[in-house]
Amino acid sequence: MDSPENKLAASSARLALTARPRRNRKSEWARRLVRETRLSADDLIWPLFLLDGAGRCEPIASMPGVYRYSIDTALEAIEEAASLGVPAVALFPNTDPALRDPHGSAALDPENLVCLACCAIKRAVPGIGVITDVALDPYTSHGHDGLLVGDEIVNDETVAVLAAQAVNQARAGADIIAPSDMMDGRIGAIRAALDAEGFESVQIMSYAAKYASAFYGPFRDAIGTNKTLRGDKRTYQMDPANSDEALREVALDLEQGADMVMVKPGMPYLDIVRRVVDAFHAPTFAYQVSGEYSMIEAAVANGWLDGERAMMESLTAFKRAGAAGVLTYYAPRAAALLRRG
Ligand SMILES: NCc1[nH]cc(CCC(=O)O)c1CC(=O)O
């Protein structure tokens, strides 16, 4: 027969190919056999927002599917995450505006929201790791991560407060201290302060390469700093155009005693993740930040993306780039999906 299909078949001689990479993709079992990276619940850290009061679980408009929890409801959610195999949570407080001041004093209050939550979690869900954020932005009236003198975020004075904040969190039972402030020299100062107080076994996960990113917008809604932030954070967070600088930052933090390092944001910075992993072979985490999450969710809400597939593909990409794990608002959802298989 002279159909167009037959003509095409007859005219196309077999290619003399030795390699046909498609052979390894011919079926699901074959693809499973050659899969290079695998995501598991062990790779997921769940960042969680806290607010005061009881019985509260408040939606965040710019982060559909993410909530601010009072401690009691947080415990239920964390219990659930632990049962799904999520190894650790990272706590971020939405501090009552009345408790914020120019010095971020509430960061040092042993009964602040994070400390109370930390104690409660260690008691109620002892099997999950608790990561606390070291930075002053949830506590300062100006929304900066450090102390503001004139229009400068002063480094060394801030570091002294951060070291005290870290000790305050360790006393409340924090397992991992995670400085996200980007001041110079804070890792060494925090390590020394922790050790001096007998907290040698408290780990430090340094936000070593944290960029001044537009993708943090929804997070600042979540903790209530968007309205109050004066100016921007470009004098301490990194320029998104830089890559070698990230390696120098990571080197300094590892020298000063960081046990783990982080690159943030995540997906637009996978090249940095890969470079850091290849250069240092240290446990390197990536933060799939609020804006990345909300971008995916907005497309899903419009019917433009398949939510589950976009979630799992984005998380797998972090593993492929070499990350030891990912801080992601998807942690419980992804862990539940991985459990179902
Ligand atoms: N210490 C601030 C902090 N810690 C974590 C995030 C962002 C996380 C996210 O966007 O999900 C930020 C935002 C910022 O630097 O303003």
Ligand SMILES: [Mg+2]
């Ligand atoms: Mg640094």
